[in-house]
Amino acid sequence: MNLNGKKVTLHDMSLRDGMHAKRHQISLDEMVNIATGLDEAGMPLIEVTHGDGLGGTSVNYGFPAHSDEEYLGAVIPKMKNAKVSALLLPGIGTVDHLKMAKDLGVSTIRVATHCTEADVSEQHIGMAAKMEMDTVGFLMMAHMVSPEKILEQARLMVSYGANCIYATDSAGYMLPDEVTAKIGLLRAELPSNVEIGFHGHHNMGMAIANSLAAIEAGASRVDGSVAGLGAGAGNTPLEVFCAVLDRMGVETGIDLYKIMDVAEDRVFPIMDQPIRVDRDALTLGYAGVYSSFLLFAQRAEKKYGIQARDILVELGRRGTVGGQEDMIEDLALTMAKEKGLI
Amino acid sequence: MSKKLKAAIIGPGNIGTDLLMKMQRSEWIEPVWMVGIDPTSEGLKRAEEMGIKTCATGVDGLLPHVIEDDIRVAFDATSAYVHAENSRKLNELGVIMVDLTPAAIGPYCVPPVNLEAHAKNLEMNVNMVTCGGQATIPMVAAVSRVQPVEYGEIIATVSSRSVGPGTRQNIDEFTRTTAGAVEKVGGAKKGKAIIIINPAEPPLIMRDTIHCLTEGEPDQAAITESVHAMVKEVQKYVPGYRLVNGPIFDGNRVSCFMEVEGLGDFLPKYAGNLDIMTAAGLRTAEMFAEEVSNGTITLPERG
Numbered sequence: 341m342n343l344n345g346k347k348v349t350l351h352d353m354s355l356r357d358g359m360h361a362k363r364h365q366i367s368l369d370e371m372v373n374i375a376t377g378l379d380e381a382g383m384p385l386i387e388v389t390h391g392d393g394l395g396g397t398s399v400n401y402g403f404p405a406h407s408d409e410e411y412l413g414a415v416i417p418k419m420k421n422a423k424v425s426a427l428l429l430p431g432i433g434t435v436d437h438l439k440m441a442k443d444l445g446v447s448t449i450r451v452a453t454h455c456t457e458a459d460v461s462e463q464h465i466g467m468a469a470k471m472e473m474d475t476v477g478f479l480m481m482a483h484m485v486s487p488e489k490i491l492e493q494a495r496l497m498v499s500y501g502a503n504c505i506y507a508t509d510s511a512g513y514m515l516p517d518e519v520t521a522k523i524g525l526l527r528a529e530l531p532s533n534v535e536i537g538f539h540g541h542h543n544m545g546m547a548i549a550n551s552l553a554a555i556e557a558g559a560s561r562v563d564g565s566v567a568g569l570g571a572g573a574g575n576t577p578l579e580v581f582c583a584v585l586d587r588m589g590v591e592t593g594i595d596l597y598k599i600m601d602v603a604e605d606r607v608f609p610i611m612d613q614p615i616r617v618d619r620d621a622l623t624l625g626y627a628g629v630y631s632s633f634l635l636f637a638q639r640a641e642k643k644y645g646i647q648a649r650d651i652l653v654e655l656g657r658r659g660t661v662g663g664q665e666d667m668i669e670d671l672a673l674t675m676a677k678e679k680g681l682i
Numbered sequence: 683m684s685k686k687l688k689a690a691i692i693g694p695g696n697i698g699t700d701l702l703m704k705m706q707r708s709e710w711i712e713p714v715w716m717v718g719i720d721p722t723s724e725g726l727k728r729a730e731e732m733g734i735k736t737c738a739t740g741v742d743g744l745l746p747h748v749i750e751d752d753i754r755v756a757f758d759a760t761s762a763y764v765h766a767e768n769s770r771k772l773n774e775l776g777v778i779m780v781d782l783t784p785a786a787i788g789p790y791c792v793p794p795v796n797l798e799a800h801a802k803n804l805e806m807n808v809n810m811v812t813c814g815g816q817a818t819i820p821m822v823a824a825v826s827r828v829q830p831v832e833y834g835e836i837i838a839t840v841s842s843r844s845v846g847p848g849t850r851q852n853i854d855e856f857t858r859t860t861a862g863a864v865e866k867v868g869g870a871k872k873g874k875a876i877i878i879i880n881p882a883e884p885p886l887i888m889r890d891t892i893h894c895l896t897e898g899e900p901d902q903a904a905i906t907e908s909v910h911a912m913v914k915e916v917q918k919y920v921p922g923y924r925l926v927n928g929p930i931f932d933g934n935r936v937s938c939f940m941e942v943e944g945l946g947d948f949l950p951k952y953a954g955n956l957d958i959m960t961a962a963g964l965r966t967a968e969m970f971a972e973e974v975s976n977g978t979i980t981l982p983e984r985g
Binding site: 398399400430431432434435436454456457459460462463658659660661663664666667669670673674677 | 833835837839842847850851852853854856857858874876877878879880881882883886889891893895926927928930935937939
């Protein structure tokens with residue numbers, strides 16, 4: 341693979357996707373510490389939000405240690421060069437949250453929908469574009485449909501005003517050929533002024549390989565997470581990815597040693613559990629299940645005595661999509677009843 | 683004189699047609715008019731075939747017939763944008779408006795919780811909240827009538843096929859309106875609503891989760907009894923309303939997991955979210971008709 345001379349914008353997820361792995365309990369000090377480290381290392385874009393996006397605070401997804409306002413208000417003033425993004429899932433957050441984020445200095449808004457439901461994002465993408473924000477359409481669980489369907493949905497988001505479209509491997513299910521096909525078709529068919537992005541999870545151990553395939557196929561933005569701190573087996577570990585890109589001659593503008601140090605000295609120490617491909621995370625990837633279900637399924641296993649792996653496989657079979665965390669306890673209860681455990 | 687109140691349906695789409703089919707079985711409401719804006723609409727044709735008068739010129743086309751046909755109640759299944767005008771024009775002629783749009787000009791109505799009060803006050807415009815609200819607010823109320831609920835949260839998961847373009851273009855209306863009604867009707871001090879659209883095939887039946895955080899330890903026995911009683915109330919007009927799991931108790935959290943299967947009149951059975959709206963809307967009009975028949979309320983005078 342020859343990527344020599346290509347440029348890519350890396351986007352750190354540790355303070356948003358990483359919130360899942362931390363049950364949304366990252367402290368303000370930890371967040372500022374990691375964000376300033378990333379800023380000094382040259383990370384151009386850092387996402388800061390509840391794991392489930394603006395307004396994600398809930399029984400369903402977890403109440404965070406601090407509100408989105410508090411996190412954004414703490415991090416943004418400390419940034420010298422890095423810009424801060426926020427995630428928004430229509431159906432969970434509203435344009436009111438979007439305006440709040442803009443007022444606090446968020447420059448990039450990423451409006452996320454399931455990969456077949458882009459038309460729920462018109463209000464939010466339209467508003468962000470009107471406010472002249474860097475506006476990203478984020479198509480989740482992109483492994484579930486064909487490249488043509490992804491393109492159709494991407495075109496809707498572009499028509500609402502998105503200037504960048506992501507194919508998002510929320511389940512960490514994709515293998516490199518699939519990434520190539522999906523990113524390649526988006527790049528070939530969308531207008532050249534629309535950027536293409538890829539967001540991976542490491543559940544099948546493919547995050548680095550998939551991200552490279554994405555760049556080769558035309559992605560100019562790639563998400564990852566310093567030390568891999570993210571849902572499931574984590575996101576593409578950025579310090580590793582930076583080293584790989586450096587060897588391949590891809591320009592990222594990031595200081596490799598500095599990002600290694602952020603991973604080792606600032607992120608690893610705050611992890612509640614190792615972020616690794618354990619059997620449950622592997623099941624997410626294998627069965628094609630939304631990565632943030634991991635800890636919920638593990639909690640249900642403890643409470644109801646049904647293996648997390650069995651719950652996750654059944655969730656995959658039923659075609660659950662991102663945000664259906666409430667289904668996990670419901671399903672565990674039903675499975676426990678069937679087994680006569682309760 | 684027939685005890686039935688004569689009705690008009692505005693909006694011949696899926697909701698309007700399903701409503702019409704349910705209304706034809708009603709002992710209290712008689713469908714007379716179906717109002718649309720597109721003369722080629724399938725919905726108007728269907729209504730005509732079912733023996734209903736139709737017009738394709740909007741509410742203005744209906745107005746001259748309101749008095750002579752003795753239309754007493756109208757169901758608006760159009761959009762929030764035109765509802766205010768529709769309601770004003772029909773209210774002026776003494777027609778009670780049942781609002782199935784998210785406009786929410788009138789008070790929220792969730793039949794087993796507050797319909798009786800609205801009917802007794804002869805509210806001329808009642809709003810049916812949202813499908814997610816109809817499916818979940820009875821459960822919030824079932825908890826809050828036992829003990830104070832400091833926070834109520836509902837998650838509605840609906841099949842992609844059952845969500846029309848109006849809801850999609852304005853999904854924030856759903857979350858705002860539902861959250862507001864979780865507070866105002868459900869009785870939670872703070873409300874939160876989440877909607878998830880799932881494209882699985884075959885389509886999934888509407889499912890809803892209700893979480894309440896009670897003030898103090900939940901009274902498990904009393905809440906369980908109240909929840910089961912409330913499920914029975916909803917089942918009177920939506921037989922496919924089922925408590926799948928719960929109530930379960932975890933600290934001060936009370937959670938119920940519901941499934942809502944529709945009757946499959948015009949809308950498929952999985953679209954319990956649409957069915958519960960039409961069923962609740964019709965139930966509302968029926969209650970007004972019952973109160974009129976009992977002499978508890980008197981309809982506006984007509985010359």
